[in-house]
Amino acid sequence: MTAFAFSTVANILSEPGVTQRLGDIIAERFPGTRRPFIVTDAGFLRTGLLTLPTLSLEQAGMLPAHFSGVIADPPEAVVLDAVDSARRHEADLVIGFGGGSSMDVAKLVAVLAGSAQAIGEIYGIGKVSGKRLPLVQVPTTAGTGSEVTNIAIVTTGATTKTGVVAPQLYADLAVLDAALTLGLPPPVTAATGIDAMVHAIEAYTSKHKKNPLSDALAREALSLLGRNLLPACEQGDRLKVRQAMLLGACLAGQAFSNAPVAAVHALAYPIGGIFHVPHGLSNSLVLPHVLRFNLPQAAHLYAELAGVIVPHASGSEEARAEALIVAMQQTAKMTGIETSLRQVGITENDLDRLANDAMLQTRLLGNNPRELSRDDARAIYAAAL
Structure with missing residues (x-):
């Protein structure tokens, strides 16, 4: 070990x-x-x-x-x-x-x-x-x-x-x-909840400092968040559901504080900084596209997490990893939050600037399971349009 x-x-x-x-x-x-x-x-x-x-x-x-x-x-x-x-x-x-x-x-x-x-x-x-x-x-x-x-x-x-x-x-x-x-509106509940899920996913797949404790916390966080996010959005007055969400976000925070986040956050930061999109929503917008980019290096880890989020998923590692990505996309869609960059005012003309800014996030990019170039970053933003 x-x-x-x-x-x-x-x-x-x-x-x-x-x-x-x-x-x-x-x-x-x-x-x-x-x-x-x-x-x-x-x-x-x-x-x-x-x-x-x-x-x-x-x-x-x-x-x-x-x-x-x-x-x-x-x-x-x-x-x-x-x-x-x-x-x-x-x-x-x-x-x-x-x-x-x-x-x-x-x-x-x-x-x-x-x-x-x-x-x-x-x-x-x-x-x-x-x-x-x-x-x-x-x-x-x-x-x-x-x-x-x-x-x-x-x-x-x-x-x-x-x-x-x-x-x-x-x-x-x-x-x-x-x-x-209890008073958080559904869009805020959704965006912040998905932010916490990103913390858990990125901690579990972090290239540096991933460890058994952060892994255990990330898995339990995903379990709590995955089960309770939609109920929290649909029935926001349920105290038990809200407490489970808070605990899930807390466990995910402990995980990524020790096994740091990576390219999802690196690409989300320019979206928030330039276009003033809330941080959780910025993460959600690029999440599935970064996960797909990482598949060649991280499919086995995503397959393991699929067992938490979509336990019915079966087949090869690649198939189960894809099931995780689809589940995260469906979660965002079902909560009603924006799912494309165009919906938050970003156009094709903005992609070069976003890609340039993302590459400045070297602290985060170094944690990504797959090395990411400026062209890769631009392609991910294009896929998220």
């Missing part, structure tokens, strides 16, 4: 409605906390779902503050604004409430609020020095898995994204409360 290392968050708490007791949980696990700092976005703040968690913190004798300026694909300026707000509040603990963008900003606030490091000094892998503020992550979508990853993505130019990867970005506690996800 190949040697491997596996890292993840210290604690996970999975229970519907648990954030209504957030104050007691923080007081018990982080004694002495007085000034928690909540990072979220304006949309989630407007739902009113933060009212009870905030009240719980106050009843536990704390003085919470909110930063609700997070936007999708957060730029540096938003991160720095949040860091300044946390410093002014004299925050002694950070809580991320939201999707991947809010949780990513929360990670960076926890790292930078008490540090002399500039944000530009921490881009890359292992560049964060020193400690951080205690960090709690509460996902409000079942998708990114950011609550259990050590990665934060920042928009650093007009369309470019840069990652911060460091062990300090692992939270002290991830809290999975499906009650916070």
